[in-house]
Amino acid sequence: MSNSLFDTHEETLNHAIDAIRTRGYWSAYPEVPSGRVYGEKAREDGLAAFQGRLNRPFEIDQPGEIGMVGEEQSPYGMKLGITYPKPDLDLLLPVVTAALPAWRHASVEQRLGVCLEILHRLNQRSFEMAFAVMHTTGQGFMMAFQAGGPHAQDRGLEAVAYAAEAMRSCPSTARWEKRVGKEETVTLDKRYRIVPRGVGAVIGCSTFPTWNSYPALFADLATGNAVVVKPHPGAILPLALTVEIARDVLRSEGFDPNLVTLAPDTADAPMTKSLATNPAIRIIDYTGGSDFGTWIEKNATQAVVFTEKAGVNSIVLDSVDDLRAVTGNIAFSLSLYSGQMCTTSQNIFIPRDGITAGGERVSFDEAAGAIVKALDWLLGDSARGAEILGAIQNEATVARIEQAKADGGTVLRPSTPVANTTFPDARVHSPLVLRVDAADERLYMREMFGPIVYVVATDDTTQSIDLATRIAREQGAITASLYATDPAVIEAAEEATAEAGVPLSCNLTGSIWVNQSAAFSDYHVSGGNPAGNATLCDLAFVANRFRVVQSRIPVGQPAAV
């Protein structure tokens, strides 16, 4: 088999490797859903392809099928009506395992080439993927395109780059020559083989099915493992498309397509626990709720486990130059995808006696009011509001808004349904903003996933930082945001958040938001607090997915390597 795919994409890989080393801005896949980039008919074709999937079985010729499942419902209203082959793991896993040796024997370059080609084809299908992501997750179209398409592909490429770095850190051969006596030298030829751990399970989530799964999928595949993709029952299509493309590339390169398989289930008959604890599963990547993630960490001890769970993210408001620029930025970040990003802030800590803004004193109520005002302005235009908010993925999230209101706190801004003229049945609810006191820990010191925001009155910024980092240490946090004009405050926050394992964004205004995490530069989830045990991506994310097994033989022996 040739390395032609590797040759085709080598420059992309080299750029990616350079990017993870230097961590400046770089992207391989254009994020603008433009006809000039993707072809004038790309959007139209993508939409047609998506629509062509609806209301029929999604065929995958993988073994062990025991019926079709599928109950996806677009948060924008319609049922997708797609069914997918459900596998019997006892039939599927032996076939997957049997596919491993040939994949392991492929050269590193062959495997990298296959991964890069899959990413390339995924990129070409970005519009189709965008509609699939939009109508499973509820993301607005623009976010579904970017986060579900190019940004997810960038994250996948980043994992491939780390996998290349980790695999190349060991030479494939060495000559070992040791003087063991005055007249005697021992000379051994050594060979180092990359041996994958085996079959990996990638457990996807309902909100970012591709973005959160691609790093794992490509890290596993690049390092020689097979991948069983277990999508969330509410967001199967984006991963089914991914699996289909991966299988096509594998097949056309002469490999067994069963190296990548789909294992969909239903909410009523979940299979994740039995998959995660199956002895054949040697690697698990999980994205989703904290409780189940912790269950996997504690119970799937036969596997190497990587988790990206949830957390409680904070904004600490201390002092600003331009309050309007700050609250505008905060309002957008709170509204984007209705607070359903794992990077969205939930708690905004503001000193009880207010902050300084442009050198002037601004009371707590004025500061909180400015955030509410910015939300009202942003969402006041319902077309803009609907695109930013997207739709609520899960009905339980809507119920949680009601629950938050009932649990307590002063309503500073009610959550209201927002009309979506294109999709009248879309499940759209604007952010609820509650005012609570620092003492009301039972209210804000818990994860309340969705468009629910607590503005917390604290004694001072020191208490704000203490609370934000305590939550991170105890419950996990994926982002922290600080607005402060005093370098000493910034320094204190950087130190405290670093210790709590939360990346800190300072003084973001304009077109950059705390919820954004850029491939090749931003580490997503630190792995250093309960929000997850791993990061996207670093060497630790890839280096333990394979082992190096060596052989050694005296030089000149018949099978000298």
Add this chain to the structure above:
Amino acid sequence: MSNSLFDTHEETLNHAIDAIRTRGYWSAYPEVPSGRVYGEKAREDGLAAFQGRLNRPFEIDQPGEIGMVGEEQSPYGMKLGITYPKPDLDLLLPVVTAALPAWRHASVEQRLGVCLEILHRLNQRSFEMAFAVMHTTGQGFMMAFQAGGPHAQDRGLEAVAYAAEAMRSCPSTARWEKRVGKEETVTLDKRYRIVPRGVGAVIGCSTFPTWNSYPALFADLATGNAVVVKPHPGAILPLALTVEIARDVLRSEGFDPNLVTLAPDTADAPMTKSLATNPAIRIIDYTGGSDFGTWIEKNATQAVVFTEKAGVNSIVLDSVDDLRAVTGNIAFSLSLYSGQMCTTSQNIFIPRDGITAGGERVSFDEAAGAIVKALDWLLGDSARGAEILGAIQNEATVARIEQAKADGGTVLRPSTPVANTTFPDARVHSPLVLRVDAADERLYMREMFGPIVYVVATDDTTQSIDLATRIAREQGAITASLYATDPAVIEAAEEATAEAGVPLSCNLTGSIWVNQSAAFSDYHVSGGNPAGNATLCDLAFVANRFRVVQSRIPVGQPAAV
């Protein structure tokens, strides 16, 4: 604080980094216990220092002491009579945790410098360490010097080199500049902090207390963690000396010596389970028996766990050029330290109808007999025999020899006590060699630690390889050895052992033995079968001991980094 220690040792580190990349022979610390290398009085001084430790308390000024413990008994006869401070973990761990921030704030170079200086001072104390290792483990003097001193130091340095590589894989700052519109660019300054996981526990074994612990100790320390060293109750002194030296270096560099502490216990009141599951312990490195190692893997889920357990190692005898050279090599490897190395072979698979040797047919009985003859010759000279065999560390190992004999198999060579003229009370027993059939799985398909050897009659070499790799997959294996003249047989064995995660040594004769594992070149334990989940050393061994936590701020903001 200066980087003068780093400057002093930087060349050594750079050599080590080059060595792990190229994996040819290299060593930083001379393995020859020669006065010309270590000073004419080094042996005498080392012996005096060791003797000066006996029959008195070993003082360590660490907090939380709740009495003195110590019941070490030299396998060569005498009681050491040393007691060590036993800590109350509830008192010790908070103090250790409090020492972390300053260590985390030190530069990478400062931490590397401290590690390199500790290794340098350990090297200078190699003779003292040799006697400490000899009289706790039972190793012969030469092995105790080499494996307990320079080779262990090399393994520690190797871990420091990997830690340097992993930490340097991320820049400390980056500028991220993204065009977000026709007229707008977002420019962020990013800072990446290395944040250690916290407090690591290093659980040592009784046979190689330094060699198996140094990689973990130095990997933890270099990446900013603290280390609680938990020695085996039978081999405390080598690690107490190590802790003392580490604390001296830390103190003299202005760091809190409690970054490295000792937690000795007794066989009657073990503390390993409570240490391993203590929430403050974030990293565990374990070397020892498989049952307890597996318990830690399953129960210490609050920590990142690295294990080096035990396995059942095999030799497959197919065909040789020179039977005498081969059996001489095998006999030495079986005798060295009385088979108490985790790399020693237990099972020798020989086809029932014999092998070819120098082109001639040699029967099974002749081949097995040649191994016995080589053992008899090697151990026939009792001075040589005593030095090679060392002494049996644990009385239970002596009982196991009896048990093996009682369990079954034909005795080809009885185990006999061997006189040690220097230490008449030494516990010395030569290898027991039993002949069994491939069908007698209950006898040889289990770990029988110590000088116990099964010669297994198989249908053919294919069955030999199958059995050797099945044992590896099911029970773990750390080494495999093959003697074959046919390249096709070598290729088949390489493939099968790679898949089973066992490093293979082919056709070793002369001054190189299957039990040897050389730092910077040989990976010790693959991490790919039940003999352990990690290897010494690779990137996976270090990269997850720390996290990178970032901060980002628009360029030009007050505290731009």
